[in-house]
Amino acid sequence: MFSLPHIEVPRTRREFLERSGYGFGSVALASLLAQAEASSAPNQGLVPHHQSKAKNVIFLFMEGGPSHIDLFDPKPLLNKLAGQSLPGSFGEILTAAGESRSPLLVSKRKWKQHGEAGTWVSDWLPEIATCVDDIAVIRSCWADGLNHSSSVCQMNTCSLIGGRPSLGSWVTYGLGSENKNLPSFVVMQDNRSQVVNGPRNWGTGFMPAVYQGIQLREGKQPIPNLNNPEGITDKRQRRKLSLLKSLNQEFTDQHSRQTELGARLASYELAFRMQAEAPEAVDLSQETQATRKLYGMDQEETSSFGRLCLMSRRLVERGVRFVQLYHGAGSKWDAHTGIEKNHSKLCKTMDRPVAGLINDLKQRGLLDETLVVWGGEFGRTPMSEKGDGRDHNPTGFTMWMAGGGIKGGQTIGATDELGLRAIEDRMHVHDLHASILHLLGLDRMKLVYNYNGRPERPTINEGEFQTKLVTG
Amino acid sequence: MLNIFKYIMCIIFSSWLMMSSVNAAELSPEVMNFFEKEVRPLLSEHCWSCHGEKEQKGALRLDTRGHMLLGGESGKSITPGKPNESLLIESVRYESYEMPPSGKLKDDQIKVLEKWVSLGAPWPGADDSVPVRKDLGPDFTSEDRAWWAIQPLQNVTVPIPSASDWCRNEIDQFLLSKLEQQGLTTAPEASRASLIRRVYFDLHGLPPRPEEVQKFVNDQSPDAYERLVDRLLESPRYGERWARHWLDVVRYADSDGYRADGYRPDAWRYRDYVIRSLNEDKPYNLFVQEQLAGDELFPNDVDAQIATGFLTHGIYEWNTRDVAGQWDIILNELTDTVGDVFLGVGMQCARCHDHKFDPILQKDYFQLRAFFEPILIPTNQVAATPKQLEEHRLKMAAWELATGEIRKEITEIEAPYREKAKAVIKSFPPSIQAMIKKPEEERSPREQQLVALGWRQVEHNYKGLDRKLKPDDKEKVLALRRKLKKFDTLKPAPLPVAQQVRDVGQVAPKTTIPKKHTECEPGFLAIIDKPVADFMGSKRKDTTSRRSALARWLTQDSNPLSTRVIVNRIWQYHFGKGLAPHSSDFGRLGGPPAHPELLDWLTQNFLEGGWQFKSLHRLIVTSATYRQSTQHPQEEVMASIDPANKYYWTADTRRLDAEQIRDSILTVTGELDLDAGGPGVTASVARRSIYLRMMRNSSDPLLDVFDLPRFFVSVPARDTTTSPIQSLQLFNSQQMLRFAAQLSNRAYDDVAATPDEEKEDAALRRAWEIVFGRTVTKAELSMAKEFLNRQTELLSEQETTVNLPQQETATMPYRNGQSVVFNAKKPSPFYVADDKRLNPENCTIEAFFQIRSIYDSGAVRTLISKWSGKVSEPGWLFGVTGRGSRRKPQTLVFRSFGEKKNGAVGDEIVFSDQHIELNTPYYAAVSFHVSGERAGTIDFYLKDLSNDDEQLGRITKTHQMKQVQGNNLPIAFGRMVRNRNSFFDGLIDDIRLSSKALDVESLLFTQESVTKSTLGYWKFDPVPGMLQDSSPNQYEITHNDRIISAGNPRREAFVDLCHILLNSNEFLYVH
Helix, strand or coil: CCCCECCCCCCCHHHHHHHHCCCCCCCHHHHCCCCCCCCCCCCCCCCCCCCCCCCEEEEEEECCCCCHHHCCCCCHHHHHHCCCCCCHHHCCCCCCCCCCCCCECCCCCCEEEECCCCEEEECCCCCHHHHHHHEEEEEEEECCCCCHHHHHHHHHHCCCCCCCCCHHHHHHHHHECCCCCCCCEEEEECCCCCCCCHHHHHCCCCCCHHHCCEECCCCCCCCCCCCCCCCCCHHHHHHHHHHHHHHHHHHHHHCCCCHHHHHHHHHHHHHHHHHHHHHHHCCHHHCCHHHHHHCCCCCHHHHHHHHHHHHHHHHHHCCCCEEEEEECCCCCCCCCCCHHHHHHHHHHHHHHHHHHHHHHHHHCCCHHHEEEEEECCCEEEEEEECCCEEEEECCCEEEEEECCCCCCCEEECEECCCCCCEEECCEEHHHHHHHHHHHCCCCCCCCCEEECCEEECCCCCCCCCCCHHHHC | CCCHHHHHHHHHHHHHHHHCCCCHHHCCHHHHHHHHHHHHHHHHHHCCCCECCCCEHHHCCCCCHHHHHHCECCECCCCCCCHHHCHHHHHHCCCCCCCCCCCCCCHHHHHHHHHHHHCCCCCCCCCCCCCCCCCCCCCCCHHHHCCHHHCCCCCCCCCCCCCHHHCCCHHHHHHHHHHHHHCCCCCCECCHHHHHHHHHHHHCCCCCCHHHHHHHHHCCCCCHHHHHHHHHHHCHHHHHHHHHHHHHHCCCCCECCCCCCCECCCCHHHHHHHHHHHHCCCCHHHHHHHHHHHHHHCCCCHHHHHHHHHHHCCCCCCCCCCHHHHHHHHHHHHHHHHHHHHHCCCHHHHHCCCCCCCCCCHHHHHHHHHHHCCEECCCCCECCCHHHHHHHHHHHHHHHHHHHHHHHHHHHHHHHHHHHHHHHHHHCCHHHHHHHHCCHHHCCHHHHHHHHHHHHHHHHHHHCHHHHCCHHHHHHHHHHHHHHHCCHHHCCCCCCECCCCEECCCCCCCEEECCCCEEECCCCCCCCCCCHHHHCCCCCCCCCCHHHHHHHHHCCCCCHHHHHHHHHHHHHHHHCCCCCCCCCCCCHHHCCCCCHHHHHHHHHHHHHCCCCHHHHHHHHHCCHHHHECCCCCCHHHHHHHCCCCCCCCCCCCEECCHHHHHHHHHHHCCCCECCCCCCCECCCCCECHHHECCCCCCCCHHHHHCCCCCCCCCCCCCCCCCCHHHHHHHHHCHHHHHHHHHHHHHHHHHCCCCCHHHHHHHHHHHHHHHHHCCCCCHHHHHHHHHHHHHHHHHHHHCCCCCCCCCCCEECCCCCCCCEEEECCCCCCCCEECCCHHHCCCCEEEEEEEEECCCCCCCCCEEEEEECCCCCCCCEEEEEECCCCCCCCCCEEEEEEEEEECCCCEEEEEEEEEEECCCCCEEEEEEEECCCCCCCCEEEEEEEECCCCCCCCEEEEEECCECCCCCCCCCEEECCECCECCCCCCEEEEEEEEECCCCCHHHCCCCCCCCCCCEEEEECCCCCCCCCCECCCCCCCEECCCCCCHHHCHHHHHHHHHHHHHHHCHHHHEEC
16 A cells, blocks of 8 residues: 555566565565565556546445435335335335335435536435536446445445455555555544444455555544554654664565565654654644535534545545545444434535535545545335335445546436336446546456456456446 | 338248348348347447457357357357347346346337347348357367366476485475576575574464573484474474464354354364364365265264364355345355365356366356255254263253253243244245245255255344343243253253254255356366266265265375365465465466476375375475575575575575464463463463454454455465554554563563673573574674663653553454453553542443453442442442342443432442343443433443444333432442452443433434533543543543553663564564
8 A cells, every 4th residue: 555656566576576676775665565476466557547537536435325215316206105015016125124015105305406407416415416516426326235244345345245355455456556655545434333344345355455445533643553652752762663673684684585574674664654644634723714614614513524524635635545434334324214313414414524525626626636436335215114214225226426537417327216226327336346447547357466366356357437427 | 110011021031031041132121121220229239338349248249140149158149030048138138137237128129129039130241150269168178188287196206416415305306406407506504593493483383482492402413303393293283373274275264254243153163173183183185075074974973073164164144134145155155165275276267157267167166066055054053972962862851851841931931032033034035935934844955955044043033032031021031040050960061062064955956057047966177077976975865975075086196186286285384385376276377386296296295195294294394495594605696597486495584474473472472371272262362363263354453464364265375465554563552562561571580580780681682582582692782782771761861651551452343443451350440530520410321342251140340330339338330240140140230329319328220131242342321310301210222333233222211319429439440449349351442421311312322522511531542542531621540550660761671672572573574
């Protein structure tokens, strides 16, 4: 992760040595990369495969699955049929909670068209509604998982089953970092409950750990163990580090063929530079009152997520490649019961900060190069659960994208009349990932990592770039 | 539009067409028109971007008639004239494939295609020739057949190099002759001190004790090294190290690996089986047979039953309603793993299509899966000999007879709850529900498998039954259980339970290649072409014997793959690289072996030696090749010829892996507990890392950062990464500071007898011996002394600050940040001094915790209290009751003493009745109302953090307290004030105290922040400080018995020095 722009992974130790000369020199940073030559692999061009606008991604992950039919995908028929069972013509449905025959649940939302494009957005998201001309709403997403674990896993790795690298890891592997003093792939969350599956969501699967996401928290210690231990001064640390250097130097000289030794020395230096840079990156006190207000930091409900959105902007400004932001960490969007209360609150805490982020990126000229992705691991059913909730719905749901070359003010695809299944311009998670990669200049088939003798690719060889995202 | 007449004409016309060749001249204008106007645009718009000239997904092209007839990986796409038999039509109807994936075509569009196919698929300008596809189908080329890995082992002659006196055994002869050819020379033998360290890490995964090093260095006898190797191979530490390699390959873990990541309480028996087998030097062929088919081949051998646990280590999701889908995933995962582990070929590639580079067919994949198709994974299966089973049965019978009445009563109370627990079945798909309803004997083999898998969800609910009991019922059940307990003397000890596998019966469910609908029987790789029947053995009633056949084939001397694969793995673990580069992929992508003759010779030798590992290890580690130094006098010259050291002209310097690092730290600090075997422990227990619970979703941060795999897939080799995150962990974590303090103490303890004035020098020398296994050099000694002088000076100037390394911290599963480890045996005081504001009227007390043990008595493991427990002074406590609690064992309790509403003064105990599991992370809260609308009530909140499918639970009770009356005692965390019978055991994270009875929305669980009603909020994080209050009230924790070495800056400087030794490259690398 802490690499030069455009990672070049040496194919063999020979290549590595040829490139770096012996011992530890100016290439220390390159050697911080995957040393595991046994598994790291040649890659067909680890630079952008084609021209692209997007350089960074901010992925706003609404964990638990927001209800598309209450936010972006109005279904008049749903309210007409509310209280009845799903019509037989919809066939057999498998749901997580097994209430597929429960009565259809009315959507109490008020709907309006917004922006020049007339994009439909419900009254739960009044602020995002003002940004629709920058947004491409995709109503036809679909996925394979029924439960949170496998679905969150798929939305991160393309696979229902753990063990594959996350999208952020692939992007980091493919494009490297633009700031060597900060992690390239950063993950933040709005509360301290664990995101479903925990850190393996931003793990590297079979790739070396250097490409994994680093969890960042606000405050003086954004990265675990970043600061000096309690009660230990800088001076004392420096002295210790200098002793470590002297001790290491001799051993390193004696084992000059092992280039990792030099890299390990450098990694302590790098750690110290991170100590200086990371807290600055997340220090919001440098932001103006107006900016803070833009993100909703002036109100209690929106301040928490507003801070994270603002941090995200600061991070991409500083060259962080991939920011993943969990809203409702710990499946808080999972409204099996009481969706009114649940979604009202979650929308309220998220709406303004997200709109603030888009507006702020735009006014700073960053929106063109920053792709903002919004969505959960799935949507929710038109059928009710426990009377006033909705179950998981992977067969049709909404996500949206803005910036990074996206043509705003459009709505792509459609679900059926009740919002149950995607029917037009269907975009599977594979297509979503293929599209995100494409927008970053990466070709899903050319981005290859060899593991166990298999050429592994980010979307498991599936998925297509949805051209409408850029052409409209 | 065509009218009916034209329609009929066309059909007649097209049936004629089908018998002759098709070309434009013979197509009627109507047909041409129909094709050009309706068919071609459809195909062009919806098909050709993926199945055209540029891209051929699934090896399928749809842009010519010929290619349609040829079809793709799933066979031909059209049968002219027969739309219902054409894959193209099935796919657009979304019946098999769902094409196009972006959305189903409109009905009239589908009709166009149907019509076109029924017309015979006329295509202007096309003829009937079908293009020939290369590289597909079972016709193997001669190149395929020449693939090195499937050739029989070659009878190689051991070469005789010219400088043969360097050689110690045949390995050296092979390698030296190649070195000579390349113009390379060997490195001198490593020093004795290096050699013993290298071979210790290699065979035991631990550093040698300084005394061992000394003894070996001083032993001048010529066979000193060989004797050392023999000793190491005889030690039980050997099995503990090498089992790690095998457990990586078989993706062993102690948890389910999905959301809830449920703990598998019996998985460890397999881990111990592997350790035991390696220590016994069990022949590898037997080891393989036991793991694949122990139940069939050795039905009376308990170890062989446990061995089949290998087949159960895949992931499992406890609440997937898609039962059939999950079963399919389980079988495929198992097939993938078996391919990786034993065959060393990329079977996974062939799951969806024939392998693109190697002669492995999709059919091969499903033929391999067919061996496992009949398996059943029973739960709670005991592993015992028939004799043990019989003894147990007899004793149980006596107990059952004596307790029949009591148990019947319990069953009756529980019956309605069991019915409710079964309700989960209703959320399964109707087809699965129907299977469950069928009488057992009517279920097909597949149905039996699916019912068993689905039923695990019911069993899961049964386990949680106690939590669901209404208070009255629970009291009754508990009373009955107490009665039952009196008969425990009659009851035999429970038999060991192990994860294991058997077949569903004599008949296997069908194995079908998805979408192609081709049925597969078990079979070995087509290119090897051996009939399975030769390996089947005699028919049995209870099993298909399929797995035995696979096991027999894999353990034949003549199997070219499985034999080479294991020998190559062993070599790889010794040298960090295999003779064939990819130990789990011998295919073309894995690359050819660098030393094929040596690999074949070693394999032959291994087979002749009875498939035993220890002699192979001995051969390898006693070779001159292995003993070389990492330093070569002409390093630059050698490296210019062979920079990758492909020819072994020197030894490589290698970083320790995660477990070696942790185990080394524990060894040098003197804490390592060598207890062997048993259920896995958490990382705060100082046992070898192999005995840690390997939870797939949460691993120990230290191991994690040094590339511990997550065990979702077979791992043939560990990654070795270098990152600043590792450095931060080693340099800044509380954990490492604590280790440093311990190392410092050990070094001083070891030299206790030395006179004071020489003590520091002696301790320094000792530290070097302990950590590096060698004597400190003069230069290092002076460097160290200089450091101590300067650091002491610095520390003397500094004001002494809190020194926390003695307080153990950890990360709570499903949480971020630091939590405090409370140890009931070594209780630490965590007090917040009294303040009048800390005695609120209404209040909410909240904490995150994970409890490791509870009291056997009724005593309460206290989370938070403001009380001494004396029923003469007012106060309160919040905690978890002990097992012996007569009324409510193992539940949350809020106890208070003070004035009641009726004026009396007394004790009040309110139980939440929510069951608390050990080793499970929880959020818990108690909210106490004395005024307001809800005066007189108490709300308990509880949330199992590991299970988000369960909501935050709330239980409301009533109380009689006038209010919780103030006292001047401090608030105490993890204990009561001055009370020895109250200690918490486990992790406590964030604690928050509020001056309000909070509602759900404002609980810490949803809102982790300081609010107006927050009195104190303690997070135990390094920022703002482990003992700091995050609220503006600044109620800091005092920690009276903190060990302050600051009284002696010189000793503190010594701790710093020790800390640096643990960070050094020499400690983290072996050379």
